[in-house]
Amino acid sequence: MKRKPVYILCIFAAIAVLIYMTGESYYSGITKKAGLEKKEEKVYQYQYDLIVDSPDSQFWQAVYASARKTAAQNDVLLEIMGPDRGTSYDKLDYMNMSIAAKADGIILQYNGESGLEKAIDTAVENGIPVVTVMSDAVHSRRQSFVGVSDYQLGMAYGEFVSSYVDEDTEKILILQKRDIDDMNESQIYTQISNAVQAASGKNDIRIKGRNLLSTGTFETEEAVTDIFQQKRNIPDILVCMDEETTECARQAVLDFNLAGKVKIIGYYTSEDILAAVEKGVISVTCDVDTTQLGQYSVEALTNYIKDGRTNSYYNVDINFLDRAAVEKMRREADTDEKASVE
Amino acid sequence: MKKLRWSDLSLVSKIVIEVGVLAALMFTINMLFYVRINNSMQEMDDVYASNAQITELGQVFEDVQDSMYQYLKVKSSQALMDYYQNEAKYRQELEKLNDQNIEDSVKLLEKKIRKMSESYLSCTAGTVAAKRGRNVEKYKLKYDESLELYSYIQSSMDELNKQLFKENSQTYGALRAVMKYLEISNTVIMLLGVVCGMILLIMATRGMFRPLTNMAETAQLVGQGNFNVKMPPTDAKDELGVVTRAFNTMVENLGLYIARTKAGMEKEQQMMERELLMETHLKEAQLKYLQSQINPHFLFNSLNAGAQLAMMEDAEKTSIFVEKMADFFRYNVKKGEEDATLEEELEAVDNYIYILNVRFAGDIHFSKKVECDVENVRVPSMILQPVVENAVNHGIRNIDWEGHIELSVERWKDHIEISVRDNGQGMTKEQIEKVLSKKIHNSSSEGDSTGIGMNNVISRLELYYEQDGLMEIYSEGEGMGTEVVINIPVERSENNVQNPAC
Numbered sequence: 001m002k003r004k005p006v007y008i009l010c011i012f013a014a015i016a017v018l019i020y021m022t023g024e025s026y027y028s029g030i031t032k033k034a035g036l037e038k039k040e041e042k043v044y045q046y047q048y049d050l051i052v053d054s055p056d057s058q059f060w061q062a063v064y065a066s067a068r069k070t071a072a073q074n075d076v077l078l079e080i081m082g083p084d085r086g087t088s089y090d091k092l093d094y095m096n097m098s099i100a101a102k103a104d105g106i107i108l109q110y111n112g113e114s115g116l117e118k119a120i121d122t123a124v125e126n127g128i129p130v131v132t133v134m135s136d137a138v139h140s141r142r143q144s145f146v147g148v149s150d151y152q153l154g155m156a157y158g159e160f161v162s163s164y165v166d167e168d169t170e171k172i173l174i175l176q177k178r179d180i181d182d183m184n185e186s187q188i189y190t191q192i193s194n195a196v197q198a199a200s201g202k203n204d205i206r207i208k209g210r211n212l213l214s215t216g217t218f219e220t221e222e223a224v225t226d227i228f229q230q231k232r233n234i235p236d237i238l239v240c241m242d243e244e245t246t247e248c249a250r251q252a253v254l255d256f257n258l259a260g261k262v263k264i265i266g267y268y269t270s271e272d273i274l275a276a277v278e279k280g281v282i283s284v285t286c287d288v289d290t291t292q293l294g295q296y297s298v299e300a301l302t303n304y305i306k307d308g309r310t311n312s313y314y315n316v317d318i319n320f321l322d323r324a325a326v327e328k329m330r331r332e333a334d335t336d337e338k339a340s341v342e
Numbered sequence: 343m344k345k346l347r348w349s350d351l352s353l354v355s356k357i358v359i360e361v362g363v364l365a366a367l368m369f370t371i372n373m374l375f376y377v378r379i380n381n382s383m384q385e386m387d388d389v390y391a392s393n394a395q396i397t398e399l400g401q402v403f404e405d406v407q408d409s410m411y412q413y414l415k416v417k418s419s420q421a422l423m424d425y426y427q428n429e430a431k432y433r434q435e436l437e438k439l440n441d442q443n444i445e446d447s448v449k450l451l452e453k454k455i456r457k458m459s460e461s462y463l464s465c466t467a468g469t470v471a472a473k474r475g476r477n478v479e480k481y482k483l484k485y486d487e488s489l490e491l492y493s494y495i496q497s498s499m500d501e502l503n504k505q506l507f508k509e510n511s512q513t514y515g516a517l518r519a520v521m522k523y524l525e526i527s528n529t530v531i532m533l534l535g536v537v538c539g540m541i542l543l544i545m546a547t548r549g550m551f552r553p554l555t556n557m558a559e560t561a562q563l564v565g566q567g568n569f570n571v572k573m574p575p576t577d578a579k580d581e582l583g584v585v586t587r588a589f590n591t592m593v594e595n596l597g598l599y600i601a602r603t604k605a606g607m608e609k610e611q612q613m614m615e616r617e618l619l620m621e622t623h624l625k626e627a628q629l630k631y632l633q634s635q636i637n638p639h640f641l642f643n644s645l646n647a648g649a650q651l652a653m654m655e656d657a658e659k660t661s662i663f664v665e666k667m668a669d670f671f672r673y674n675v676k677k678g679e680e681d682a683t684l685e686e687e688l689e690a691v692d693n694y695i696y697i698l699n700v701r702f703a704g705d706i707h708f709s710k711k712v713e714c715d716v717e718n719v720r721v722p723s724m725i726l727q728p729v730v731e732n733a734v735n736h737g738i739r740n741i742d743w744e745g746h747i748e749l750s751v752e753r754w755k756d757h758i759e760i761s762v763r764d765n766g767q768g769m770t771k772e773q774i775e776k777v778l779s780k781k782i783h784n785s786s787s788e789g790d791s792t793g794i795g796m797n798n799v800i801s802r803l804e805l806y807y808e809q810d811g812l813m814e815i816y817s818e819g820e821g822m823g824t825e826v827v828i829n830i831p832v833e834r835s836e837n838n839v840q841n842p843a844c
Contacts, residue, residue, distance in 0.1 A: 044443035077443040100461040
C-alpha cells in the first residue's frame with residue numbers, strides 16, 4: 001500500500017516536470033523571439049560615425065560591413081548614416097550631429113558640400129578625429145584620407161576611356177558628384193582628358209564634365225535621363241564616377257535603346273552593374289576594394305586615437321572589369337562553389 | 343526512534359495528509375499561475391512605458407527651449423527661473439538614458455540624444471549667459487546654434503520614439519502570444535493537477551479502505567460458514583490493522599468453538615444412536631417374549647397361584663418349581679426394560695437351571711463360583727441366561743457323557759470376569775468367529791429357547807459399555823467343551839457404587 005502511491009506519484013511528478021519544462025522552453029522561445037528577454041549587450045569603448053552619401057547603396061553597405069568587422073576587433077561601435085534615410089538632413093547636418101553627440105571618430109565621404117570642411121575643422125577642434133573616404137577634403141584639418149586619389153583614379157579611367165575612343169567618338173561626358181565650381185579643375189577630368197587626347201591625337205573630341213551633386217531625392221536619375229533626352233548632346237562615351245549614377249545611366253541607355261551605342265564606363269560592381277557588363281550595356285566598370293576602404297578608414301581613426309598620429313593617406317586598390325573579366329569571375333565563383341560543395 | 347510508517351498512521355491522519363498534499367498541490371499550481379500571469383501583466387504594463395518616458399523627455403526638452411526663448415524675448419527673472427528649473431529637470435531625465443556604446447540602435451540613439459542634449463544644454467547656458475551679459479551678437483549666434491541642435495535632438499527623439507514603438511509593438515504582440523500560451527498552459531496544468539490529485543486520492547483511499555473491503559468479503563464467507571478464510575496478516579498500527587487482527591482472532595476462535603460444538607454434538611448424536619439401538623434390541627427381546635408368552639403377567643400370576651395351590655396340596659417340589667418359574671418370568675418381564683445387578687442375573691440363571699433340571703430330571707450339572715461381591719455390579723439384563731441357555735442347548739444337550747456347566751465370577755484389577763464353561767460338544771474356530779462377528783442368527787422357530795440370541799447379548803454388551811470384544815469364546819475343538827467369558831469393565835459397572843467389595 002505504501003510503495004504504489006509513491007511510485008505513481010514519482011511518475012506523475014516526472015510528467016508534470018516534463019510538461020512544465022516543455023512549456024517553459026516554448027515560453028522562453030516566444031519571449032526570446034520577441035526580444036522580451038534582455039539581450040546580452042556588448043559595450044564598446046569607442047563609437048565612430050560613418051557619414052556617406054547613400055548609406056543604403058550596396059557599395060557603402062559593403063564598405064560598412066568591412067569597417068564594422070575591423071571596428072569590432074578594435075572595440076569600436078560603428079554607425080552608418082547619411083542623407084537618404086528618409087530625413088531632410090544633409091551631410092553637414094550629420095556632421096554637426098556627430099559633433100554634438102560627441103562621437104569618438106568620424107569617417108566622412110567628403111563631396112565638397114559647402115561648410116563640410118569647416119565642420120571637419122570644428123570636429124577636430126572638439127577632439128573628434130575625422131577621416132575622409134573616397135574623396136579628400138584637402139584643405140581641411142582631417143586626420144587621414146582613405147581611398148583612391150583623384151589623380152590615380154583619373155589615370156586609370158583615362159586609360160580605359162581612351163581605349164574606347166575611335167574615329168566616330170565625338171563626345172565624352174564625365175559625371176561626378178563633387179562640389180567643385182569648375183569641373184575642368186577636377187583631377188579626374190584633367191587626367192581623362194589628357195589620356196583621350198593622347199590616344200586619339202586630335203583635339204575635336206568634346207570632353208565634358210558634369211556635376212551631379214544633389215541634395216534632393218531622385219535628382220541623379222532625373223539628371224541622367226535629362227542627358228539622354230537632349231538627342232544632340234548624347235555622349236559617345238559616358239563616364240560614371242559613382243554607383244548610383246552608373247545604375248541610372250544603364251537604365252537610361254536601355255530606356256532610350258542606345259545600348260552599345262553609348263559606351264558606359266561605370267563604377268562599382270553591384271549585381272545589376274555586373275549583369276549589365278555581361279550583357280554589354282556597360283562596357284567596363286571600376287571596382288574599388290570596399291574591404292580595404294572600410295578596414296583602412298577604421299584603422300586610420302583608431303591609430304590616431306591610440307597613438308596620436310596616423311598616415312595621412314591610405315591607398316585603396318582599384319580594378320576594372322569588362323565583359324571577359326566578369327565572365328571569368330563568374331566561372332571562378334562557380335568552380336569555387338562546386339569545390340566547396342564537393 | 344522507530345521509523346514512522348504510513349501504515350502506522352491513523353485513518354484520520356492519513357486522510358488529513360492526503361487532502362493536505364492535494365491542497366498544497368493546488369496551491370502551488372495556483373501560485374505558479376499567479377506569478378506567471380503577474381509577470382506577464384507587469385510586462386504588458388511596461389510595454390509602452392519607454393514610449394511614455396521618451397514623450398515626457400521630449401516635453402521637458404521643449405520646456406527648456408521655450409523657457410530659454412521666453413527669457414531671450416522678455417528677459418524676465420521668472421523666465422530665467424523657469425529655464426533653470428527646466429534645465430535641471432531635463433538633466434535629471436537625461437540621467438535615465440543610456441550613455442554607453444552599446445550595439446543596439448535604441449541604446450545608441452539614447453546615447454546620442456544624451457550627448458547631443460549635453461551639447462545643447464551647454465549651448466543654451468552660453469546663450470543665456472550672453473544674454474545676461476548683453477552680448478547681443480553672441481547670444482543670437484548661440485541661439486541659432488542651440489536651435490539647430492534642438493532640431494537635431496527633436497528628430498532624434500522622434501526616431502527613438504518610432505523605434506521604441508516598433509519594438510514595443512513587437513513585444514506587445516509577443517506578450518499577447520504569451521498570454522494566450524499561458525491561458526492554454528494554465529488550463530492544461532490545472533487539468534493535469536486535478537487529474538493527478540484525483541488519481542492519487544482515489545489510489546490512496548482505495549489503499550486505505552482495501553483491508554475494509556477485503557474484510558467485508560471475508561466476513562461474508564465466514565457468515566456462510568467458511569472458517570478457513572483469513573485476512574492477510576498485517577502489522578499496521580492503524581485502526582484497520584487493529585480491526586484486521588481482531589477479526590482474524592475472532593474467526594479463529596469461532597472456528598474452534600464451532601469445531602468443539604460439532605464434536606460434542608456428534609458425540610451426543612452417537613450416544614443417542616446407541617441408546618436407540620439398545621432400546622431397539624431390548625424391544626426386540628421383549629417382542630420375542632411377548633410372541634412366545636402371550637401375557638407374562640397373567641402367566642406368572644397364574645404360576646404364583648399354581649405354586650400356592652401346590653403348597654396347599656402339600657406338593658412342595660411342585661410349589662418350588664412353579665415359584666421358580668414365576669420368579670424367572672417376573673425377572674424377565676421386570677428387567678426386560680432396564681439393567682440389573684449381577685446378583686439378579688445370577689439368580690435368574692439359577693432359576694433357569696432349576697427349571698431345566700426339573701424338565702430334564704436333573705441332567706444338567708451346574709456349578710457356580712462367585713468370588714466377589716455381585717450386588718453392586720450393574721450389567722445389562724438378560725445377558726447370562728442366554729449364554730447358559732446356549733451352553734445347555736448347544737453344549738451339553740446331545741452328548742453321551744455327563745454334561746457340566748460351570749459359572750464363575752472373578753474380580754480382576756479393572757474388570758470382572760464372568761465365565762460360563764461347559765464340557766459339551768465344543769466349537770470350531772469358524773463357529774466361534776461367526777458367533778463373535780454376529781453372523782449367526784437365532785432362529786425364532788427354535789422352540790426350546792427363551793428367545794434371546796448371542797447376537798443380542800454381544801450387541802447389548804457393546805452398546806452398554808461402549809466397547810468391543812467384551813465377550814470371548816474359547817473351545818479346543820469338537821467334544822472338548824466351550825468357555826464363554828464376559829469381561830465386565832469395573833469403572834462403568836460400578837459407577838454408582840461407593841465401596842467395591844472384592
